[in-house]
Amino acid sequence: MKETILAAKKSGRCAVIPFITAGFPSRDSFWDTLARVDAAGADIIEIGIPFSDPVADGPVIEEISRQVLAQGMTLDWVIEGLRARVGSFHAKLVLMGYMNPFVQYGLERLAADCAAAGVSGFIVPDLPLEETPEFREALAPHGLALITLVGPNTTTERMKQYAPFSQEYVYVVSVLGTTGGVNEHVEAVADTIRRARAVFDVPLALGFGLRVPEQLESLPPDARPDAAVIGTALLQHIRSGASPASFLAPWLGK
Amino acid sequence: MRAIPQVMKNLPHLNRPGYFGEYGGRYVPETLMPPLLEVEKALSEILPSTDFQSRLKDLLSEYCGRPTPITHCDRLSHELGIELFLKREDLLHTGAHKINNALGQALLAQMMGKTHVIAETGAGQHGVATATAAAKFGLKCTVFMGAKDVERQAPNVQRMKLLGAQVVAVQSGSRTLKDAINEALRFWISHQADTMYVFGTAAGPHPFPTLVRELQKVIGTEARAQMIARTGGLPDAVVACVGGGSNAIGMLHPFVQDEAVKLIGVEAGGTGEPGCENSAAINLGMPGVLHGARMNLLQDAHGQICESSSISAGLDYPGVGPEHVYLHEIGRVHYAVAYDHEALAAFRKLSEAEGIIPALESSHALAWVFAHASDFAAGSKVLVNLSGRGDKDLAHALHFIQLD
Numbered sequence: 112m113k114e115t116i117l118a119a120k121k122s123g124r125c126a127v128i129p130f131i132t133a134g135f136p137s138r139d140s141f142w143d144t145l146a147r148v149d150a151a152g153a154d155i156i157e158i159g160i161p162f163s164d165p166v167a168d169g170p171v172i173e174e175i176s177r178q179v180l181a182q183g184m185t186l187d188w189v190i191e192g193l194r195a196r197v198g199s200f201h202a203k204l205v206l207m208g209y210m211n212p213f214v215q216y217g218l219e220r221l222a223a224d225c226a227a228a229g230v231s232g233f234i235v236p237d238l239p240l241e242e243t244p245e246f247r248e249a250l251a252p253h254g255l256a257l258i259t260l261v262g263p264n265t266t267t268e269r270m271k272q273y274a275p276f277s278q279e280y281v282y283v284v285s286v287l288g289t290t291g292g293v294n295e296h297v298e299a300v301a302d303t304i305r306r307a308r309a310v311f312d313v314p315l316a317l318g319f320g321l322r323v324p325e326q327l328e329s330l331p332p333d334a335r336p337d338a339a340v341i342g343t344a345l346l347q348h349i350r351s352g353a354s355p356a357s358f359l360a361p362w363l364g365k
Numbered sequence: 366m367r368a369i370p371q372v373m374k375n376l377p378h379l380n381r382p383g384y385f386g387e388y389g390g391r392y393v394p395e396t397l398m399p400p401l402l403e404v405e406k407a408l409s410e411i412l413p414s415t416d417f418q419s420r421l422k423d424l425l426s427e428y429c430g431r432p433t434p435i436t437h438c439d440r441l442s443h444e445l446g447i448e449l450f451l452k453r454e455d456l457l458h459t460g461a462h463k464i465n466n467a468l469g470q471a472l473l474a475q476m477m478g479k480t481h482v483i484a485e486t487g488a489g490q491h492g493v494a495t496a497t498a499a500a501k502f503g504l505k506c507t508v509f510m511g512a513k514d515v516e517r518q519a520p521n522v523q524r525m526k527l528l529g530a531q532v533v534a535v536q537s538g539s540r541t542l543k544d545a546i547n548e549a550l551r552f553w554i555s556h557q558a559d560t561m562y563v564f565g566t567a568a569g570p571h572p573f574p575t576l577v578r579e580l581q582k583v584i585g586t587e588a589r590a591q592m593i594a595r596t597g598g599l600p601d602a603v604v605a606c607v608g609g610g611s612n613a614i615g616m617l618h619p620f621v622q623d624e625a626v627k628l629i630g631v632e633a634g635g636t637g638e639p640g641c642e643n644s645a646a647i648n649l650g651m652p653g654v655l656h657g658a659r660m661n662l663l664q665d666a667h668g669q670i671c672e673s674s675s676i677s678a679g680l681d682y683p684g685v686g687p688e689h690v691y692l693h694e695i696g697r698v699h700y701a702v703a704y705d706h707e708a709l710a711a712f713r714k715l716s717e718a719e720g721i722i723p724a725l726e727s728s729h730a731l732a733w734v735f736a737h738a739s740d741f742a743a744g745s746k747v748l749v750n751l752s753g754r755g756d757k758d759l760a761h762a763l764h765f766i767q768l769d
């Protein structure tokens with residue numbers, strides 16, 4: 112995934128990482144929607160695994176999680192579906208989900224099945240550094256990455272503790288808040304990105320609250336991320352009936 | 366006693382902060398780590414200080430009414446053939462043990478320089494206790510409560526408002542206690558600079574299970590000394606109800622090293638019908654991760670959290686504190702189940718026989734004793750934590766019991 116982001120950078124743009132909740136907008140149309148997000152030119156796609164108690168998410172993603180769970184969405188369904196479609200996506204795939212569904216699936220089985228299903232890594236929003244050893248141990252034999260998350264209140268000292276365990280890219284949370292939150296403090300975001308860049312030797316992806324590419328242009332040139340994660344705004348766009356491609360076009364410079 | 370095998374086992378221990386065996390930990394977003402580390406520091410530096418301890422002691426005595434007495438139940442002891450004692454947390458200011466923790470954490474917040482306290486609440490008892498402590502210290506207070514609970518517990522909502530707290534009705538998820546905790550954690554992420562989260566039970570991310578135990582263990586420490594003074598020795602058994610587990614850990618923890626003392630935690634079994642919702646996470650749940658801790662949970666096969674259910678709102682939680690799961694695994698505490706109808710019968714029995722109306726939560730502990738009294742040798746000393754008074758439950762209980 113590091114190479115994917117660096118390749119986008121070489122072609123003069125920020126890499127684009129859309130987030131889509133598994134089973135959205137419906138169980139039947141999810142795989143088609145995922146294919147359209149991929150065809151639109153996404154570099155990496157984060158597939159959200161729904162959880163009943165998503166503490167890092169704002170109201171939009173929480174409500175969508177609840178809807179897809181009511182339709183019977185499960186982690187097994189996602190992994191089986193991906194396994195049936197191995198090789199059909201241009202983008203790299205990452206699963207983003209809370210600890211408990213992964214724990215119940217079994218971490219070793221999760222790693223083996225996801226590797227076979229073409230997944231490249233995981234983002235676990237309720238797994239800070241101290242709690243990562245078992246997860247990393249399970250992923251390592253399969254070459255899967257556990258993406259580090261840092262926020263505006265992560266000290267440089269703590270970033271340094273994360274550094275030896277950080278693979279592929281680092282996810283910089285732009286706000287002290289939940290997904291879809293509004294960030295008006297450009298200086299605080301710039302400060303976090305500058306500090307992270309000085310510590311980590313992998314690309315930086317910025318997420319939480321991104322809606323339009325102009326938000327990145329408002330950042331000072333030396334404090335712009337290498338990749339942008341877009342979740343809530345994309346899901347709202349798709350829910351309104353519009354195409355993923357029309358949302359992603361300005362992000363991809365099209 | 367036959368039903369209670371209590372053999373200490375050695376279990377693998379994850380050598381990380383905040384673990385009890387393999388339970389506990391700190392499963393939270395990275396953005397919550399700084400405030401949790403700040404509370405952890407306060408737990409190790411401010412809490413043991415003479416300044417904190419002497420201020421807390423004065424407040425617990427002058428403001429809350431500690432020490433609470435132990436009461437010997439003469440008539441019930443005669444009927445049951447055991448010596449039954451109650452630890453009277455029901456006599457505390459605000460009517461339950463919750464104030465021990467809320468007052469301690471609010472004092473900690475003040476000494477940490479925080480100006481705002483937040484809390485989650487289910488039935489409203491912890492919300493009322495936190496609002497009370499906040500009023501006492503002049504702190505701003507916001508209480509998160511599931512929208513469903515706001516409707517069901519209107520009098521406690523009014524009490525919190527009268528005490529100056531803002532009550533936020535949480536509309537997300539199942540709109541109950543677990544969602545109120547989610548929302549409080551989210552709020553804390555964005556308001557951590559000036560805010561302390563006063564967590565209500567011995568669960569949640571480290572350091573809360575330890576902090577809450579440290580503030581609640583005054584119950585067991587007092588009761589242990591009182592039993593020795595009153596009876597010349599330790600009790601044969603100590604019993605407490607378990608929801609999240611704060612009154613139980615406070616009562617049982619000071620007895621853990623007393624190997625001859627049987628320790629019993631009583632979970633809420635709901636209606637007891639097959640497949641029904643209940644609140645018995647140790648007996649009927651599986652290990653998992655929720656609200657920042659690895660603990661036993663009511664959940665489906667895919668790791669989605671189930672709604673809990675109990676006639677007692679204060680036990681109605683799909684998880685249980687990590688230290689309890691550990692004490693269960695090593696066999697030091699026996700965790701039993703009492704059902705709604707048993708708790709209601711105990712609620713009535715204690716009222717009629719002793720002139721004490723117990724909270725429906727505490728009624729679960731009493732129900733277990735009433736059902737198992739014959740398992741004890743005659744004259745055994747059984748100590749029950751009467752964690753709260755039952756006035757708050759009267760309207761609800763009267764839906765189920767017929768008074769002449």
